[in-house]
Amino acid sequence: MNIAWFLEKATDYLGSPFASWASFLDASSGLVRAVVDLKSKTAWPYLLSSLTIAWFIWARARRQGWLDRSLSFRQYAMPRDVYLHRSAIADYKFVAVDLTIKAFLYVPLITGFAQLSRHLLSPVITPLVVSEVLPFTSSLLRSIVMTVLSVAFVDFLFFFAHFLMHRIPVLWHFHETHHSAETLTLATVYRTHPVEDAVNAVVSAIAGACVVLPYEASSGTETGLLTFYGVNIVLFAFFVVAFQLRHSHIWLSYGPVLSYIFISPAQHQIHHSVDPKHWNRNYGFTFAIWDLLFRSLYVPRTREALTFGVPGTDPRDFASVWKIYWLPFVKAFRGLRRQPPSPARVLWPARRR
DSSP: OOHHHHHHHHHHHHHGGGSSHHHHHHHHOHHHHHHHOTTSTTOHHHHHHHHHHHHHHHHHHHHTTSSOTTOOHHHHHSOHHHHTSHHHHHHHHHHHHHHHHHHHHHHHHHHHHHHHHHHHHHHHHGGGOOGGGSOOSOHHHHHHHHHHHHHHHHHHHHHHHHHHHHHSHHHHHHHHHHHTOSSOOTTGGGOOOHHHHHHHHHHHHHHHHHHHHHHHHHHSSOOOOOEETTEEHHHHHHHHTTGGGGGSSOOOOOHHHHTTTBOOHHHHHHHTBOSGGGTTOOOOSSBSHHHHHTTOOOOOSSOOOOOBSOTTSOGGGGSSHHHHHHHHHHHHHHHHHHOOSOHHHHHSOOOOO
């Protein structure tokens, strides 16, 4: 690899937020982009669709007598004991800081990872690809196949990265930040440590290169994935269908059939549960097939009462923004020095036969 090329690109990406006043203002608007950018998991259409689905759940529960009829939709969807909980308040503070600085630090690095992966993998992947890889004369059919395959491939890599974060002690200390939330709110999806973001950026960059390069080498054209306003159409559909409810107190299961295909909000809530029977379960993001193959899938038969957090830890350890950023480094360093039994294996032990 050309070292000069790498240093030049790294300097360009890290300096891009400061290239102009417009670039600086754009980088500073992380909280706004989180709501208006459709590439964001919390874009307003996804929030609105999840809120609409929550309303139908509330209306049905009241009609069938599962809820007190005096309970308003606001009280059901945003109860004070959840959204004003100390853990939720820590979420809000962390997100306000993290989304503000992310564009100055993480986004340039993520972009750099993507370009670096493409630069490194292109000489390896391109010569191995022949035109018969995607032997479709129809560009539409090729785009459909590539769209589905790319989502499945990227989803598996994120599943496996998530699995490793629970299994490798050093990584677990950083992923623990996300699991330390005692209540699940709309902000919890952003409660991720920068080190975990970096791991996900590397995974995303490698996945993107592995998907894009074979397509371009075999078709001779740029990647033609089906998108909606720049978002992969499969992911857009997934985000619209109650994605925000996975980090909430609202129970929504996809039932005994679809739950073996897609990870429902209820299944992800189970992943956050402190109940031992829920440990080592439901690592998947979009598809449930990976958990099924790894024997970690848990499909609830009925609604279950859940308590969130990390067993054996003091919730006050993650009560401030500074602690959320710094404590994982302290724990990881102590773990490397003392080499204790893996906390990941204690909290998420291998499934007993």
